[in-house]
Amino acid sequence: MTVTLDPTDWLILAELQRDGRVPFTELGRRVSLSASAVTERVRRLEAEGVITGYRADVDLAKAGFAVLAVVRLKYPGSRHEPLHRLLGERSEILECLRTTGDDCYTLKVAATSMPHLERLVDELAGFGSTTTSIVYSQTLPYRGPGLRNATPS
Structure with a gap:
C-alpha cells in the first residue's frame, strides 16, 4: 500500500536521513513545524511503515573491515x-x-x-x-x- 506524503513529510524524511538523531525541536525548526507537530508526523510515518528504522553509519575500515x-x-x-x-x-x-x-x-x-x-x-x-x-x-x-x-x- 502506498502512503500519501505531502511536501512537509518529504522534508522530514530528508532531514531524518541526513541526521536520524536530530531532536524533534530542531527537526521542527528545520521544517517549520512545532516540536509536537513534527513528533506526530514522525510517529505517523513510523506507524505507516514509511520510516522503517534508524541506523548508525560506520566507517568500515576504521572498524577493521578494510x-x-x-x-x-x-x-x-x-x-x-x-x-x-x-x-x-x-x-x-x-x-x-x-x-x-x-x-x-x-x-x-x-x-x-x-x-x-x-x-x-x-x-x-x-x-x-x-x-x-x-x-x-x-x-x-x-x-x-x-x-x-x-x-x-
Missing part, C-alpha cells in the same frame, strides 16, 4: 532458503539484492582482509557461480532510499 567488495551470484537452484540462511548468519554480508539478468543476487560484502574475502566468496560459490569486484572507493555514500530533495511527480 576490504569492500561486490559479489554477483548466479544461483542455479530453485530452493533459496539455504542461501537466505547463510545471508542471515554472515554479518560480513552488508546487503543483498535479488536481481534480474545473468546474476540472481548482488551482494555488498565487507572483509577484514583478502584471505577473509576469499573464504567468504568460496562459501558463496557453494551456491553457484560468483563474480567479485573489489571496491576502490565509494563515490556516492549511502543516502537512504534516494528521498533527499526528491518528491514523486
Whole structure:
C-alpha cells in the first residue's frame, strides 16, 4: 500500500536521513513545524511503515573491515532458503539484492582482509557461480532510499 506524503513529510524524511538523531525541536525548526507537530508526523510515518528504522553509519575500515567488495551470484537452484540462511548468519554480508539478468543476487560484502574475502566468496560459490569486484572507493555514500530533495511527480 502506498502512503500519501505531502511536501512537509518529504522534508522530514530528508532531514531524518541526513541526521536520524536530530531532536524533534530542531527537526521542527528545520521544517517549520512545532516540536509536537513534527513528533506526530514522525510517529505517523513510523506507524505507516514509511520510516522503517534508524541506523548508525560506520566507517568500515576504521572498524577493521578494510576490504569492500561486490559479489554477483548466479544461483542455479530453485530452493533459496539455504542461501537466505547463510545471508542471515554472515554479518560480513552488508546487503543483498535479488536481481534480474545473468546474476540472481548482488551482494555488498565487507572483509577484514583478502584471505577473509576469499573464504567468504568460496562459501558463496557453494551456491553457484560468483563474480567479485573489489571496491576502490565509494563515490556516492549511502543516502537512504534516494528521498533527499526528491518528491514523486
